[in-house]
Amino acid sequence: MEIRENMEERYREALSTYLKDQTEQALYSGQKISRKTIEDKISPEEIISLHKSILMEICPDTTDKVFHSLDFLLEVMMGYGIAYRELQSLRHQQQELKSEIEIAANVQHTLLDTDIPDVDGLEIGAISVPAKQMNGDYYHFVQDENECMGIGIADVIGKGIPAALCMSMIKYAMDSLPEHRHAPSSVLENLNRVVEHNVDPSMFITMFYGLYNPHNHVFSYASAGHEPGFYYEAATGEFKDMDAKGLLLGVEKKTKYKQYEKSVEPGDMIILLSDGVTECRTDEGFIERETLIEYIQKNIHLKAQEIVNNIYKQLEKLQHFQLRDDFTLILIKRNV
Amino acid sequence: MNITIDVQDINSRVEIQVKGEIDAYTAPKLRETLFPLSEQENISMVVDLSDVSYMDSTGLGVFVGLFKSVRSHNGEFRLVGLSERLRRLFDITGLAEIIDINSDAEGGLK
Amino acid sequence: MEFQSCVKIINEWDIVAARQLGRNVAKELGFGTVDQARITTAISELARNIYLYAGQGNVYIDKVYDAGKSGLKIVATDEGPGIQDIRKVMEDGYTTSGGLGAGLPGVKRLMDDFDIDSTPGKGTEILATKWIR
Numbered sequence: 351m352e353i354r355e356n357m358e359e360r361y362r363e364a365l366s367t368y369l370k371d372q373t374e375q376a377l378y379s380g381q382k383i384s385r386k387t388i389e390d391k392i393s394p395e396e397i398i399s400l401h402k403s404i405l406m407e408i409c410p411d412t413t414d415k416v417f418h419s420l421d422f423l424l425e426v427m428m429g430y431g432i433a434y435r436e437l438q439s440l441r442h443q444q445q446e447l448k449s450e451i452e453i454a455a456n457v458q459h460t461l462l463d464t465d466i467p468d469v470d471g472l473e474i475g476a477i478s479v480p481a482k483q484m485n486g487d488y489y490h491f492v493q494d495e496n497e498c499m500g501i502g503i504a505d506v507i508g509k510g511i512p513a514a515l516c517m518s519m520i521k522y523a524m525d526s527l528p529e530h531r532h533a534p535s536s537v538l539e540n541l542n543r544v545v546e547h548n549v550d551p552s553m554f555i556t557m558f559y560g561l562y563n564p565h566n567h568v569f570s571y572a573s574a575g576h577e578p579g580f581y582y583e584a585a586t587g588e589f590k591d592m593d594a595k596g597l598l599l600g601v602e603k604k605t606k607y608k609q610y611e612k613s614v615e616p617g618d619m620i621i622l623l624s625d626g627v628t629e630c631r632t633d634e635g636f637i638e639r640e641t642l643i644e645y646i647q648k649n650i651h652l653k654a655q656e657i658v659n660n661i662y663k664q665l666e667k668l669q670h671f672q673l674r675d676d677f678t679l680i681l682i683k684r685n686v
Numbered sequence: 687m688n689i690t691i692d693v694q695d696i697n698s699r700v701e702i703q704v705k706g707e708i709d710a711y712t713a714p715k716l717r718e719t720l721f722p723l724s725e726q727e728n729i730s731m732v733v734d735l736s737d738v739s740y741m742d743s744t745g746l747g748v749f750v751g752l753f754k755s756v757r758s759h760n761g762e763f764r765l766v767g768l769s770e771r772l773r774r775l776f777d778i779t780g781l782a783e784i785i786d787i788n789s790d791a792e793g794g795l796k
Numbered sequence: 797m798e799f800q801s802c803v804k805i806i807n808e809w810d811i812v813a814a815r816q817l818g819r820n821v822a823k824e825l826g827f828g829t830v831d832q833a834r835i836t837t838a839i840s841e842l843a844r845n846i847y848l849y850a851g852q853g854n855v856y857i858d859k860v861y862d863a864g865k866s867g868l869k870i871v872a873t874d875e876g877p878g879i880q881d882i883r884k885v886m887e888d889g890y891t892t893s894g895g896l897g898a899g900l901p902g903v904k905r906l907m908d909d910f911d912i913d914s915t916p917g918k919g920t921e922i923l924a925t926k927w928i929r
Contacts, residue, residue: 399830424829428837432902436888439901443888507743554747556779575779597780601750625743675742 357387362404369409391438393431398424451511455483458514462521464490469499469564471685475654477662478624478678486513487624487676490524492532497564500532503680504557505576505624507598513676516553520545534559534572535609538596542574542607545600555599558622567614567684572607574599577625580643582650584617584686589643592620616686621646624678646681654681688712691719699730705737708745717748724752729761736767746775753785764789802856803843805874811843814855821857822868826928834906835868835926841903842872842922850876850919860925867908867927875919882914 360383368376387397402420405412462485466474478487486506493499504520506513523544527537537559545555558579560571573594581590596607614620623642645664649657658679665677689706700723708716724731731752735741749765756763764786768776776782801821803814818839822832839855846853853874860869879885888901900922904910907924914920 395830395833399828402829421829424833425837428833432837432905435905436901439888505743507747554750556743575781577778595780595783597783598750601754601781602784 475658484514487678535607538607580621582619620682622680708741713744724755850874869925878916879914
């Protein structure tokens with residue numbers, strides 16, 4: 351109540367001043383009053399009622415028509431008052447949702463956490479950044495009893511919470527694969543069955559799976575419709591697309607995946623990415639794969655993790671710090 | 687960003703002209719407009735994408751869903767007028783192997 | 797309860813009659829202009845819901861007294877289709893989207909007490925009370 355009396359006093363003063371001589375100063379105090387009334391959650395119809403009663407007090411000779419018109423205005427503003435209160439309550443709900451999503455994002459982060467393994471002779475860098483709070487990209491490293499390193503990178507078609515939920519399923523399907531079956535083609539064939547069976551028909555996953563054998567330095571891989579990565583050949587200094595044919599996960603139940611093999615020489619690099627990397631849009635259109643290669647070349651002397659960090663920073667800047675899609679970039683380098 | 691979807695239904699042959707951008711915001715409209723059509727038996731559905739300036743993976747999802755729905759109702763589904771970039775998207779995802787995207791020559795929309 | 801009067805809602809003009817009755821009672825009880833406007837807006841909304849969704853029904857206006865306070869109670873009843881999911885219609889943003897007006901959450905906010913009872917196929921009863929501060 352005290353706030354209100356105080357407000358009444360301020361309003362009376364400002365209005366009287368303005369009615370006397372129409373100065374900008376008085377209008378400015380009016381604006382300051384509205385800042386305060388909004389803060390105190392006073393609705394529009396109350397302001398009109400206050401205005402009317404103060405006007406009656408300071409200008410009692412005003413014609414009745416003006417007072418009646420204010421009653422009319424008050425009735426019209428009723429709807430805005432209701433909308434205003436609804437807005438306040440929706441804003442509150444939005445806050446709640448926001449913090450709920452934040453918690454979910456943390457849960458997801460813990461669920462999908464993967465450690466970059468220590469493999470003799472390899473240097474690995476990885477970065478994955480969601481466009482919104484939750485990530486629809488996923489990468490995963492495993493090491494089997496023969497010290498072979500498996501690397502999976504997947505992207506759910508779609509973004510946000512549905513994509514993130516879907517990704518958690520992939521993670522558990524991967525965890526439950528039998529130890530000895532980490533051959534890339536059979537990993538994808540297994541996951542395809544899981545996805546086809548369990549996911550909404552309009553939701554699909556692209557995935558790349560590779561297996562690095564540190565004994566003979568052969569990298570075998572297969573792709574389920576995933577954006578092709580790059581292969582850097584140290585001997586020639588050339589970047590090549592790692593083309594691999596294969597259908598998206600979850601479209602056809604009995605899809606077979608072709609497995610490719612590549613002998614990795616010292617200094618060679620395997621670069622894996624999600625389509626958030628090449629689909630990222632700038633003022634001049636899409637990032638071309640060539641541009642990405644340029645960025646990698648510019649940073650090639652750095653450590654693997656620094657390379658991916660730097661590229662992310664550059665692409666983020668190019669997009670004015672607004673990612674349109676989740677972004678994942680992994681770089682595996684065979685040490686010289 | 688907007689999208690217009692023009693549907694021409696001539697006896698069980700539906701020709702659809704899509705104009706604009708297909709992304710997470712416009713994809714639901716595309717899905718809602720085309721899905722009911724895809725559920726008719728023996729339908730022949732042709733979607734012309736020549737005026738699509740941008741499509742992200744959400745759009746891809748819509749077309750795969752449509753393709754599966756048409757196929758399960760014994761129909762025929764074709765995409766025509768794909769840009770270089772779109773064609774690449776269908777190639778990479780392996781969808782070009784199962785969805786007809788190459789029949790512009792015979793019977794595509796003008 | 798010492799006083800009760802009723803308006804039968806059949807057509808749009810009856811909404812005005814219900815508003816008028818509510819405003820008169822609110823004035824008699826000594827409500828200020830802002831609260832009068834709130835009460836009549838709430839009556840409007842409830843009467844309009846009856847007119848639009850149930851076809852017909854009744855709006856009662858009561859004077860109520862409790863523990864030294866006096867107030868105005870609106871009772872809106874109809875034998876229309878009823879409400880399937882009350883939680884949904886009580887959600888903010890559900891009715892306002894199509895320009896349908898304040899909706900039930902709006903009415904609830906305009907008044908002090910609010911109670912709703914509805915059986916699909918049987919009808920709806922809504923009670924809303926405003927107390928003089």
